[in-house]
Amino acid sequence: MKNRRYLVYDVFTDRALAGNPLAIVLDCEGLDTKAMQAVAREFNLSESVFVLPPEDSRHRARLRIFTPDYEMPFAGHPTVGSAVALAELEENGGSDAIFVLEENIGPVRCAVRRGQGATFAEFDLAKLPEQLELSADPEAIGAALGLGPHEIGFENHRVSFFSAGVPYVAIPVANLAAAGRARLDNAAWSELAPRKSEWAFASPYIYCRETVDHASAFHARMIVPGSPSYEDPATGSAAAAFAGAVMQFDRPGDGTSRYWIEQGLEMGRPSRIRLELEVEGGRLTAGRIGGQAVKVAEGTLFA
Missing domain, CATH: 3.10.310.10 (Diaminopimelate Epimerase; Chain A, domain 1)
Known part of the structure; x- marks a missing residue:
């Protein structure tokens, strides 16, 4: 058993207890798919994100996204929430950032902008509709x-x-x-x-x-x-x-x-x-x- 940090963010909102809640699990080395699914079921939110080291060293992180029942190839509020969280975890968390997150759908480019209020993040569509x-x-x-x-x-x-x-x-x-x-x-x-x-x-x-x-x-x-x-x-x-x-x-x-x-x-x-x-x-x-x-x-x- 390992102690792993987690964060909960409310996403697509500028205030707590609104928007879409997201669990973000850090320090995920050693967790396999079955374990991630069990943890997502424990949080029982619409989605939970597991942050892993990137496969490409030029990228910020690899994300795996789970609902309580299955893994997703891509999801919006986990991408925005994770981008904000990862930017805020940096030592220079007060500055803007641009980085790539690896998701099952492929690499997703994110931009984060800090201001006086809640942090804003956006991502490029990895696949056009x-x-x-x-x-x-x-x-x-x-x-x-x-x-x-x-x-x-x-x-x-x-x-x-x-x-x-x-x-x-x-x-x-x-x-x-x-x-x-x-x-x-x-x-x-x-x-x-x-x-x-x-x-x-x-x-x-x-x-x-x-x-x-x-x-x-x-x-x-x-x-x-x-x-x-x-x-x-x-x-x-x-x-x-x-x-x-x-x-x-x-x-x-x-x-x-x-x-x-x-x-x-x-x-x-x-x-x-x-x-x-x-x-x-x-x-x-x-x-x-x-x-x-x-x-x-x-x-x-x-x-």
Whole structure:
């Protein structure tokens, strides 16, 4: 048994007890996959990160990301939270930093900016969103969320299916009221979007143009199917996939476009995610996900 340091950060928020909580386990040498999975189940957060020495000495660290049930190839709030934590652990933690984190999806470039408030970090998308085939009828998708056909879609936005490493069904709804009423019927959803592997299932990402914070461009919810299902307060990998829907329906002009996405309000964990798109010749050439994170706990793991 070895004593291992751990940190808990709230991510995509500038204050404690909001955003998406993340456990970050340091000193992970000697932990195998089975042990990491057991520790993630012990923390029982949406994701836990295990920090290992990098395989490439030019990189800052290797990350392995686990939910309580399986390992992820990539996830947004663990990347942002880990980038902030690793920067703050440096002796010169008051300065900005740029480094690469190794994840199962590949190398992920991160930039960290310190200010007077909570630390901000962003990462480049290791994989741009790609559109996947979705055969389910939009009315059936709405019904699986307890919504009527008239509540699905707004303007030219229609149900779409994208992945930037993790797949999501992007479901536009009419307004905040419709977003707030959405409730996932697991049995109905499993017929529409069956699990493809232990991690590659298609979760619903519900969004609308109407927002609570006028500085936000979109209001979003993400519900993870399962028995039981649960809601995620802030989902960076979903925002990365959602970039595909923004490109398809909003067609931003060439240059840099930035969007703030609010999430987690329905569950009392308000979060803000920044989606940044680089467009050239009408095509998405790069994207970034960013947000703030704050440390809320630290301790020792006896495992």
